[in-house]
Amino acid sequence: MKFSSLCASCIVKQVPLLAEINKIDDKTEKDTLRKVLSFFATADYSKSTPELVGGAWDIMSSQFGERDLYRSVKLYLNKKLLSISENIEKQIENLKTPKEKFRLALCSDIAGNLIDFAAPDSVDFETFENKINEIQNTKFGVDDSDILFEKLHSAKTILWLGDNCGEIALDKMFIKVLKEIFPSIQVFYTVRGMAVMNDVTTVDADDVKMSEVATVISNGDKSAGTVLECVSDEFKNLFYKADVVISKGQGNFEGLYLPDRTNIFFLYMAKCPVTAKMADAPVKSIVCKGF
């Protein structure tokens, strides 16, 4: 998926957001804005959005003197979503069939993909928890979840592509549910190789103790998504060998679209017109798209 003009403004917006969170002075903020604008003015638009975001993040990190510019926000969201995911686990325990449990865990986890670029004071957690609960009764924009459930019956290894902080707590909850339904499945949970945007790294995996349910691995890259030209050989090997790949979020979908393997399922909220159009789904709908 090539870079869309619409993506430029979303990434440029990161400069004032990050400057505010990290208390950056006006001169450095404006210098950084000029550098990021120049970067996109001359960028190779045949690259994918996640890769270009990675390049812009390098500039912002170097200018603001810190790689993990959303660290405080990420820690806060990881904790908050861990507590929300405990409430959802209780609801799931009360359900009768594995299919019902799978379905509620899936919907809640996709709803968690709503968290994106968000500073803590811009997230109303009561509304957010209500939205996760509502989503169970929301019609999917694309729904291949029956096929995913079927595929999992014969799978031995799942490669999971993590996306955002906060959301990672719901990923852990979903993986727990899957391991109860399919006890012999082994899950590899992938994080980014370096901090970029609010995407998950090993630090976020530690925040939610992901290793209790999955083997955490890094993809060795700084893109805000999965870009196969940039990841480590170890990750790439696993990507093609895993029986099923579960890919969370817009960034992974943008990076991998169109995928050159089968049994890969993209779970995300179509938050913007670009990723909605790619899946032929309405904006703001939830998507479970298989290939």
Place this chain on the structure above:
Amino acid sequence: MKFSSLCASCIVKQVPLLAEINKIDDKTEKDTLRKVLSFFATADYSKSTPELVGGAWDIMSSQFGERDLYRSVKLYLNKKLLSISENIEKQIENLKTPKEKFRLALCSDIAGNLIDFAAPDSVDFETFENKINEIQNTKFGVDDSDILFEKLHSAKTILWLGDNCGEIALDKMFIKVLKEIFPSIQVFYTVRGMAVMNDVTTVDADDVKMSEVATVISNGDKSAGTVLECVSDEFKNLFYKADVVISKGQGNFEGLYLPDRTNIFFLYMAKCPVTAKMADAPVKSIVCKGF
């Protein structure tokens, strides 16, 4: 008011929006994106946002081969808001005191400032009309309307600074109400000198027949707001001579802040953190701020 980093992303977003409305091919869209990004990367950030928007608009107009890139949208919104303003006029007729009439016309007109950058299919007019009605009971972020009402008693000339298409129909309704309350007042209604964004020009004034209630004048400039360094001498003369200036919208406020004259009142919806902070009002609140 100097350019804020936050404004860059809003203006960059215009490229894909306008490309879609005007059916521009992908290559021209991407070329234009590069040119607009370069323009902002090297712009003089001591200039005001409305002036820089004017510069970016020159690039988009020249690339897309049309000055009034929102013309079809503007015509649609002007018609639609004329019909909404007729409903509000009926409500106003049923009110008893001049002060009540003034207040409802004022609130409704500020609510009209909600229309901004909008393509017709992104505006839900039922919701919009409900919002205008709701706004009558909304607390202002800043409310100097009593002072404005008082000042109008002794005013002979009002200089009105128009802002967006659509909203101009509500301006006309408000001016009608004012002329009923203060029959001897003369109103000069200002439009931009050239098409820029969805701001009003003489064409929009004709769409709503503004000349029935006011003398329509151009400010002779292409900025998306009122920038005194750029306007015509004729306009500047009127600006300082008018007894009261009523300035609609964010662009005029950004251009004139801080004003070097008294009896000037800024009416707008604080749609973004930049203009909300300038008036010390909450984001999304309605503002009537006098100097």
